[in-house]
Amino acid sequence: MNMSDIYTSAVPLYAVLVSLAAVPLIILSAKRQNLREFWTIAAGVVKFILVLTLLPGALENRVATVRLFEITPNIQLALKADAVGVFFAIVASGLWILTSIYSIGYMRGLGEHKQTRYFSYFAVCLSSTIGIAFAANLVTFILFYEILTIATYPLVIHKETKEAIYAGRKYLAYTLTGGVFLIAAAAWTYQLNGNLDFVPGGLLQGLALTAGTAVPLFFLFIAGVGVKASIMPLHSWLPTAMAAPTPVSALLHAVAVVKAGVFGIIRVSMFIFGPDIMVQFGLNRILIVFAVITILVGSLLALKQDNLKKRLAYSTIAHLSYIVLGVGIMSSTALIGSLLHIAFHATMKITLFFCAGAIYVHLHKENISELDGIGKTMPWTLGAFTVASIGLAGIPPVNGFISKWYLGAGAADSGQFLLIVVLVVSGILNVAYFSPIVHRSFFRKGQEQETQKEAKPAMVIPLVLTACLSLVFGLFPNLFFSFFRLAAQAVTGIFGGPLP
Amino acid sequence: MIQNNAPALVPLIFLFAGIIIPLAALKLRSSAYFIALGATLASTIVSISNVIFVLDSGPVRYFFGGWPPPIGIEYVLDPLSAFLTAVINGITLIVLIHAGKIVEKEIQEHRRVPYYALVMLFLCGCNGIILTGDFFNLYVFLEISSLALYGMVAVGDKKAPISAFRYLIMGTVGGGFYLLGVGFLYVHTGSLNMADIKEILPVLGTNPVVIVALSLMVLGFGIKMALFPLHGWLPDAYTHAPSASSSIMAPIGVKIGAYGILRILLFVFGIKFVTQVFPIAQILTWFSAAGIIYGSIMAISQDEMKRMLAYSSISQIGYIGLGIGLANPYGIIGAVLHILNHGLMKACLFLVAGNFRMKLGHSNIKNFNDTLRKKMPWTTAAFAAGALAMVGIPPTVGFFSKWYLALGTIENKSWILLAVILLSSLLNAVYFFRIIEKIYFRSPSSKQEEKEHQSRKGTEVAASMLIPTLVLAGALFIFGLLNTIIVKGVLMKVLPPGM
Numbered sequence: 001m002n003m004s005d006i007y008t009s010a011v012p013l014y015a016v017l018v019s020l021a022a023v024p025l026i027i028l029s030a031k032r033q034n035l036r037e038f039w040t041i042a043a044g045v046v047k048f049i050l051v052l053t054l055l056p057g058a059l060e061n062r063v064a065t066v067r068l069f070e071i072t073p074n075i076q077l078a079l080k081a082d083a084v085g086v087f088f089a090i091v092a093s094g095l096w097i098l099t100s101i102y103s104i105g106y107m108r109g110l111g112e113h114k115q116t117r118y119f120s121y122f123a124v125c126l127s128s129t130i131g132i133a134f135a136a137n138l139v140t141f142i143l144f145y146e147i148l149t150i151a152t153y154p155l156v157i158h159k160e161t162k163e164a165i166y167a168g169r170k171y172l173a174y175t176l177t178g179g180v181f182l183i184a185a186a187a188w189t190y191q192l193n194g195n196l197d198f199v200p201g202g203l204l205q206g207l208a209l210t211a212g213t214a215v216p217l218f219f220l221f222i223a224g225v226g227v228k229a230s231i232m233p234l235h236s237w238l239p240t241a242m243a244a245p246t247p248v249s250a251l252l253h254a255v256a257v258v259k260a261g262v263f264g265i266i267r268v269s270m271f272i273f274g275p276d277i278m279v280q281f282g283l284n285r286i287l288i289v290f291a292v293i294t295i296l297v298g299s300l301l302a303l304k305q306d307n308l309k310k311r312l313a314y315s316t317i318a319h320l321s322y323i324v325l326g327v328g329i330m331s332s333t334a335l336i337g338s339l340l341h342i343a344f345h346a347t348m349k350i351t352l353f354f355c356a357g358a359i360y361v362h363l364h365k366e367n368i369s370e371l372d373g374i375g376k377t378m379p380w381t382l383g384a385f386t387v388a389s390i391g392l393a394g395i396p397p398v399n400g401f402i403s404k405w406y407l408g409a410g411a412a413d414s415g416q417f418l419l420i421v422v423l424v425v426s427g428i429l430n431v432a433y434f435s436p437i438v439h440r441s442f443f444r445k446g447q448e449q450e451t452q453k454e455a456k457p458a459m460v461i462p463l464v465l466t467a468c469l470s471l472v473f474g475l476f477p478n479l480f481f482s483f484f485r486l487a488a489q490a491v492t493g494i495f496g497g498p499l500p
Numbered sequence: 501m502i503q504n505n506a507p508a509l510v511p512l513i514f515l516f517a518g519i520i521i522p523l524a525a526l527k528l529r530s531s532a533y534f535i536a537l538g539a540t541l542a543s544t545i546v547s548i549s550n551v552i553f554v555l556d557s558g559p560v561r562y563f564f565g566g567w568p569p570p571i572g573i574e575y576v577l578d579p580l581s582a583f584l585t586a587v588i589n590g591i592t593l594i595v596l597i598h599a600g601k602i603v604e605k606e607i608q609e610h611r612r613v614p615y616y617a618l619v620m621l622f623l624c625g626c627n628g629i630i631l632t633g634d635f636f637n638l639y640v641f642l643e644i645s646s647l648a649l650y651g652m653v654a655v656g657d658k659k660a661p662i663s664a665f666r667y668l669i670m671g672t673v674g675g676g677f678y679l680l681g682v683g684f685l686y687v688h689t690g691s692l693n694m695a696d697i698k699e700i701l702p703v704l705g706t707n708p709v710v711i712v713a714l715s716l717m718v719l720g721f722g723i724k725m726a727l728f729p730l731h732g733w734l735p736d737a738y739t740h741a742p743s744a745s746s747s748i749m750a751p752i753g754v755k756i757g758a759y760g761i762l763r764i765l766l767f768v769f770g771i772k773f774v775t776q777v778f779p780i781a782q783i784l785t786w787f788s789a790a791g792i793i794y795g796s797i798m799a800i801s802q803d804e805m806k807r808m809l810a811y812s813s814i815s816q817i818g819y820i821g822l823g824i825g826l827a828n829p830y831g832i833i834g835a836v837l838h839i840l841n842h843g844l845m846k847a848c849l850f851l852v853a854g855n856f857r858m859k860l861g862h863s864n865i866k867n868f869n870d871t872l873r874k875k876m877p878w879t880t881a882a883f884a885a886g887a888l889a890m891v892g893i894p895p896t897v898g899f900f901s902k903w904y905l906a907l908g909t910i911e912n913k914s915w916i917l918l919a920v921i922l923l924s925s926l927l928n929a930v931y932f933f934r935i936i937e938k939i940y941f942r943s944p945s946s947k948q949e950e951k952e953h954q955s956r957k958g959t960e961v962a963a964s965m966l967i968p969t970l971v972l973a974g975a976l977f978i979f980g981l982l983n984t985i986i987v988k989g990v991l992m993k994v995l996p997p998g999m
Binding site: 069070071072073077139142143146147149150154157160165168169172173176177180181183184187188190191 | 894902923933984
């Protein structure tokens with residue numbers, strides 16, 4: 001295992017705090033919409049820049065670390081910007097800027113109420129997401145994980161309709177239960193080890209564990225982080241949470257919250273247990289079984305949804321388990337695929353949600369059966385939609401192909417050919433549930449509205465940008481943010497040894 | 501030196517304040533409140549400086565009248581008693597600042613002076629129980645605090661006298677059990693001094709008389725701490741007492757019972773005796789666990805906020821009992837820390853309930869809606885903070901109680917107890933988010949109501965009530981983040997010898 005070079009730097013802390021600092025400003029400028037939204041965008045940009053300054057270090061295995069104070073005996077409240085963390089942070093903070101612009105278009109387009117509350121909690125969510133990315137140990141992770149749970153709740157419930165309140169309750173019931181399991185797991189780990197740091201290659205490595213400890217402990221962890229990662233059967237909050245405004249679904253339920261869950265699975269599997277223990281006790285097989293079931297069942301359930309956002313939600317469930325599957329395969333190639341899929345699924349799925357939101361605001365349609373002919377009305381939106389759905393099906397040249405390729409290659413490397421079949425079948429299912437949408441919108445005749453123009457630029461520009469990003473990363477995965485090199489760096493830290 | 505007399509100082513301050521208040525009120529009625537406040541402030545300062553002193557130079561033993569034990573009465577200031585008196589007096593100080601206005605509203609003028617005198621006697625009793633090193637003297641203080649508390653409850657609403665009477669019966673039975681236990685112990689050991697008895701007990705071994713004595717004492721304190729199923733008196737007493745009384749007794753009242761059990765089990769009888777010879781610690785743990793679940797479930801079904809908080813207290817006192825019963829370092833740290841944490845949380849929430857009563861005239865959950873948030877933004881924010889702490893969201897204090905107790909259960913490999921602790925935090929979420937949902941996300945049911953509320957927009961309570969509420973709400977976060985300082989600095993020294 002190669003040792004990383006650790007240096008003290010407060011940048012990770014600033015990156016966490018900047019959006020939190022924006023909250024009072026957002027609240028104070030509640031009366032002046034433009035100023036209020038300026039704070040959100042400004043915080044987003046500053047946050048993104050701060051995260052980017054950590055990128056060069058992470059690429060060279062220099063880890064920015066900040067230790068604040070002891071939060072419980074022997075455990076510091078500490079942040080570190082290792083490669084995996086920076087990877088996730090770039091994805092979340094970068095897409096937050098686009099989502100914020102989109103949110104402005106969406107919220108104003110619909111004349112939504114309580115926009116100040118909306119933007120405030122959005123900022124809190126982003127703080128906690130970056131906190132999760134940079135958490136250096138389990139207690140810090142739990143701290144931000146639970147704050148994220150609470151901060152998302154007002155966003156899920158935003159519309160305050162009966163449906164939204166129900167969704168909020170269900171969301172809390174699932175995620176708080178998950179949090180409780182995570183606390184139990186962390187406490188148990190602490191009792192085993194007296195330490196809760198995330199160590200590349202596994203904190204528990206070298207500890208004489210028995211199967212009677214390792215397996216139940218792993219299940220506790222998975223029950224904890226698996227809720228947000230919406231592994232079946234812990235998934236059902238996600239489709240319900242689609243009652244939230246679409247930008248929330250886009251960033252939180254396709255990127256920040258759910259990816260915090262899969263990110264947790266990576267942290268637990270690779271940094272707490274470590275590959276050796278995972279394989280020794282067959283824990284990775286547990287992941288694989290759950291992931292395969294979730295991928296197939298999720299895709300099949302997506303097929304029968306008529307509500308566009310719900311279909312996207314089930315698609316998200318399936319795609320999150322791609323990432324889990326990649327972790328379960330336990331090969332460096334597959335893990336690269338997993339990490340890449342965190343970023344690439346994010347750009348694609350956020351595009352799709354943006355499109356769904358644009359259609360809803362512009363034409364007030366949310367069911368797939370109503371979409372006939374809207375491609376002519378909203379060519380940009382539906383064009384972007386098409387690009388992203390091609391990517392999710394894993395067809396080149398969109399970025400979804402690359403991550404899927406690495407997942408498949410990892411499966412082949414480790415001789416698990418059945419998993420390749422699963423990936424292929426799931427790709428076909430992706431085509432099956434996305435193509436009707438594309439087909440209806442472009443090739444069927446709508447009844448009216450053909451004269452109407454596109455949605456507002458504040459909504460169309462972000463979604464075109466994310467679609468372009470999906471395409472660009474499909475062709476040049478190292479462009480801008482060196483996603484591939486970053487993923488490779490992270491994987492080297494975990495598995496040690498040279499890269500494939 | 502003053503520090504050598506420190507153990508006796510705090511109860512005496514309150515005792516004298518209790519006497520001076522009625523006398524001073526003959527001249528000037530309004531002085532009662534300020535004397536009470538001043539006495540509490542003084543005791544807070546003394547008890548905090550006591551903590552620092554004890555940590556610096558070790559326990560202080562004070563012999564009343566210069567008579568050394570076992571003949572005389574001894575007061576002991578050790579880390580545990582110093583810490584708990586500081587917690588009790590500190591929280592009460594904040595609550596009393598808040599109490600000024602609400603007492604004026606809820607208690608008739610001619611009753612206010614005796615009311616504050618009773619509060620002082622109650623606090624004298626509480627501090628005395630914690631500081632005394634003598635079992636019989638403890639009984640005396642127990643009765644002082646209980647009798648004062650009956651009075652403090654009885655001045656509440658229409659049903660308060662009945663609740664107080666019920667509490668009186670239960671409390672007297674509890675006191676009686678305890679006294680009986682002390683009697684058995686005295687007959688057998690010939691001593692009433694705790695340190696003395698601690699030395700004598702191992703010599704006597706497992707004598708049935710000792711076991712009966714222990715059981716009776718625990719039973720007596722079990723009633724005082726409202727340990728399930730001995731909690732019957734608590735919900736009514738908390739609900740019908742005036743807001744000021746419930747916010748004084750809820751954070752600290754039942755903790756006195758918990759302290760008694762902690763002291764008797766782990767400091768006098770010793771861990772070995774209570775876990776192996778006669779496993780009363782395990783029995784305590786399981787009753788506490790049952791109470792945790794029972795209290796939470798009952799809290800869910802309450803419509804009156806104070807009653808809900810009362811059931812929640814039964815559940816939370818279970819945490820403390822459970823931690824004591826675990827009889828390992830994490831369990832005890834969790835239990836003692838939870839005495840502080842729960843004190844802060846419950847004080848905050850009862851002050852919120854008081855604020856609601858002050859402005860709305862009720863604290864009925866059914867009638868809450870989101871106009872409440874507009875009218876009393878700060879109070880509702882404090883409620884939200886209290887709710888998050890009760891659910892145990894980090895970095896609030898509730899999370900850390902849960903954390904240490906979870907570590908304690910895992911150390912004993914008591915998986916069911918771990919499940920109970922975690923399940924209860926989910927049940928807490930049910931009854932607190934039910935209210936948060938109403939306050940923040942529910943519009944009023946009719947247009948009429950909305951209009952009526954619009955006209956009274958922005959009516960927060962007075963600063964003297966709002967600031968204590970917010971201080972407590974802020975403390976939930978600050979004490980949470982800084983819990984390590986308390987745990988490492990104080991609580992690790994609180995542990996009974998041999999841990």
